[in-house]
Amino acid sequence: MTDMLIEGGRVLLGQEIVETTLRLAGREIVSVGSDHSRGSSGIDADGLLVLPGIVDLHGDAFERQMMPRPGVDFPIDVALVDSDRQAISNGITTVFHATTWSWEPGLRSADNAGRLLEAIEAMRPQLAADTRFHLRHETYNLDAETEIMEWLAEGRVDLFAFNDHMDSTVASLAKPQKRSRMMERTGLSGEAFDCLVERVVARAHDVPASIARLAQAARDANVRMLSHDDDSPEMRRAFRSHGVGIAEFPVNEETAREAASAGDFIVFGAPNVVRGGSHTGWTRASDMIAKGLCSVLASDYYYPAPLLAAFRLAADGVLPLAEAWQLISSAPAQAVGLTDRGTLAAAQRADILLVDNTLPLRPRIVAVISAGRLVHLTEANRLAHAPVARKAVAAA
Template identity: 75%
Template sequence: MTDILVSGGKCLIGSELVDASLILSRGVIAGIDTTTPRTGLDLDASGLTVLPGIVDIHGDAFERQMMPRAGVDFPIDVALVDSDRQAVSNGITTVFHATTWSWEPGLRSAANARHLLGAIEALRPRLAADTRFHLRHETYNLDDEDEILALLAARRIDLFAFNDHMDSTVASLDKPHKRQRMVDRTGMSGGDFDRLVARIVSRADAVPASIARLAAAGRAAGIRMLSHDDESPEMRRAFREQGVGIAEFPVNEETAREAAAGGDAIVFGAPNVVRGGSHTGWTKASDMIAKGLCSVLASDYYYPAPLLAAYRLAADGVLPLSRAWSLISAGPAHAAGLSDRGTLATGQRADIILVDDSMPTRPRVVAVIAAGRLVHITGAARLSTIAAPRAAAAE
């Protein structure tokens, strides 16, 4: 692996942007403000901001590469490679593909989740970003509980989330546009879909015990767990008591406050910040951030969003850039249990991005280094080779 010198830029060291150079060797940051390496590459960051790579613990934009139109499927390996390019070009160096394993067929089916997990495991050596599997388990999916328990025990799942979209599914049956979108996603006829929903809803009494068994398996395996769309402080406490320490998209402020009081990580969507509010009409993320009720921003459904959100928060005066950046780097790394990344410090994994932020609300990624490898570079970056010094002439 070639050593890299990142020189001439403003580096986010601790909470400050400072003039510094970084030496990258063997996949880690080997030194800060040290001498030039004997050989390698010199990446000139003059006029650019040098930041830790983005850690995205919840992104499902890859679904659009798998099924760009309802009923139109593309091979999973093709979708993953294209999603990797999109993520990396937006500064994401660690990506958790949030994969819904539902009771429904089609895009979010058990079969698709199995294929996606297998493809991620097979393709990891080819992908630029550190690519991991975030399983979003629909809690009414009782048929596949034993299989998921086995995956947890084998630690093939990197993050495990409890999702319950049954109430919203049932509510959508009376809204023709939303109902048709769900039906199209499954590939079923309307009548068959309605009958499936009725059968799944009838098993509600068995759901709490299933959640308890899965949470116990997650605890035993040491896998970080999330609860999705917590609706009340009571719901958040109940999940916390089962070892589920990440509150993902709490739907109101009182639930977010309960999460904060309990020391839980709190995740909101970066698109919420960029767009100025939730597309569902729920909690406004920038308000929660200003109140100290958010520790992680995730791409959710749009890979450019984390980069844009951090700079938007700084431009709007909500947080200084260093603290805003922590929401997409150190914060998610800590929540996911990844202590080797998220900051620019000696010994940390060399996940680094160079950003042209001359237009503060429209930052542009110029170069990306992932685990010490230069994986993305644009024409704006200046790259040269550092030659080894000549041996002294013999006397």
């Protein structure tokens, strides 16, 4: 599709929602305004909100498509296609698959991380969302350092996170239910799992130097970095000293305040907003947003959450919808240096959502345009004069 006109909708432009027209050509928005000339196709957005596509920095819901039950594996290409459909149908047009490479075998192993990276690279052209690789490195996974450096240098990693779940892993050994879940994920017996944890913990003294080397490699490759679950201002400052400018899920308010004071991006989970609190009992995201201590929301483990969270924040009076939407569009784009998306303006990538917000707290995606291509549609009659667009949807 070379040309498209979106007319009659209430369009989010900066901090305002105004009725106007968007003209698209190829992959971009070419103009915003009262252009009533016809393109090769047109969309009647009357009664709908027209919003920038969602940019999701951290989503690992795709893991459930790969392993819907412990020990039950499905092909990665099948999982990626299904995850792509889920992401797009929930308005996510740029998705960073948060892939954990741990010292564990199984779902979060080196083999799985490598296969997933290769699959993403091979399948990108056929996926509707702009699909990117977010590598979550468990800092105790010291044996992976050399290969990760190679991936960074080769430009294969789009976002790099430092994770340290060792304390919670050790604590889980005393909790039968949590221990059982981890064992199921790894496929190890109880004795083998305990021995593995013991060997990994014994190398704790090597972790800080490894973090420093990997952070330098990421900086050299111009890859943005996150630190996950920072639990103190000191921890946030330490990661910032390595050039890690995104605090992902800080576990308490004082750490979030430290991040905010330095101008770091602060990520919380959109499911936290939708559910009214964290499933772990940690920081309540809506409180952090109200205090100006959250700049980005991510889907985390549930693709519908960003869309629902923005409207929940507006309904609860935490933020106007225009500001709430920035948490899932322009702010995450800025955090990772994607200057071509997140807002509706001329020369921006044409990632656009048409949303019916008639029902309070239940926004419904009517259509999704990704890089100028209509990839999702729930109401064909919205395309009042668009035979070309209907044909594109049928082929998608």
